[in-house]
Amino acid sequence: MDLLGGGHGGLWGWNFFLPDSNTSRNKRRSFEAKSSNSLQATGGSGYQFPLKQSLTAGCLTLSGDTIAQLVGRWRKEIALNSSSLEKDGVSNIFSEHDWIRSLRMLSYGILIYGPGSFAWYNYLDHVMPKQSVENLMLKVLLNQIVLGPCVIGAVFAWNNIWLGKISQLPAMYRKDALPTLLYGFRFWIPVSILNFWVVPLQARVAFMSVASIFWNFYLSSTMSK
Numbered sequence: 001m002d003l004l005g006g007g008h009g010g011l012w013g014w015n016f017f018l019p020d021s022n023t024s025r026n027k028r029r030s031f032e033a034k035s036s037n038s039l040q041a042t043g044g045s046g047y048q049f050p051l052k053q054s055l056t057a058g059c060l061t062l063s064g065d066t067i068a069q070l071v072g073r074w075r076k077e078i079a080l081n082s083s084s085l086e087k088d089g090v091s092n093i094f095s096e097h098d099w100i101r102s103l104r105m106l107s108y109g110i111l112i113y114g115p116g117s118f119a120w121y122n123y124l125d126h127v128m129p130k131q132s133v134e135n136l137m138l139k140v141l142l143n144q145i146v147l148g149p150c151v152i153g154a155v156f157a158w159n160n161i162w163l164g165k166i167s168q169l170p171a172m173y174r175k176d177a178l179p180t181l182l183y184g185f186r187f188w189i190p191v192s193i194l195n196f197w198v199v200p201l202q203a204r205v206a207f208m209s210v211a212s213i214f215w216n217f218y219l220s221s222t223m224s225k
Helices: 002-011 020-035 051-081 087-095 099-127 133-163 166-197 201-223
Strands: none
Touching (some): 051 201, 099 133, 099 201, 166 201
């Protein structure tokens, strides 16, 4: 469909009047336009991993976990010192970083959240290309009832796989998954409205990943209790 859409989009009303040299130029322009989007760039030749979006998501996921760790240690130092932080207390906040936990969240962003959300936003724009209030509301709704549970389920599973606690995953789902999902509605519904209404398709993973810094702070804190 992308190949046909790109070809017809450049030739409708013109192919009977332009010389043959313009045909190849239109094909080249169609190819370049498709190349700006990782999924469209594949055409019919297979899947191309969205490296840029995945690395962006990974870095921002890592940022959310780093903030969560720093805030957690900061609160711990405050509790231990009761009144004010000493100089060695401040240095401990930056020295006692859990790098395995950070790598866990980084790999989740790169391998799961980045490519998964990128494919999801492309799919929504493919089936609902018109920028209307009805499509906006439907995209936001689908984002909450489809993508939301998938993201929470995936990040919980990824975390437990790394920790070797697969047997504890069902209990964790029962205890934390639904409260986390419901809590996330208050944050993600307004963010999703902005994402689908204002942000262009190629920037949506980055925009949601920036918003995810705050959400990953909450998730990382929840999973590390």
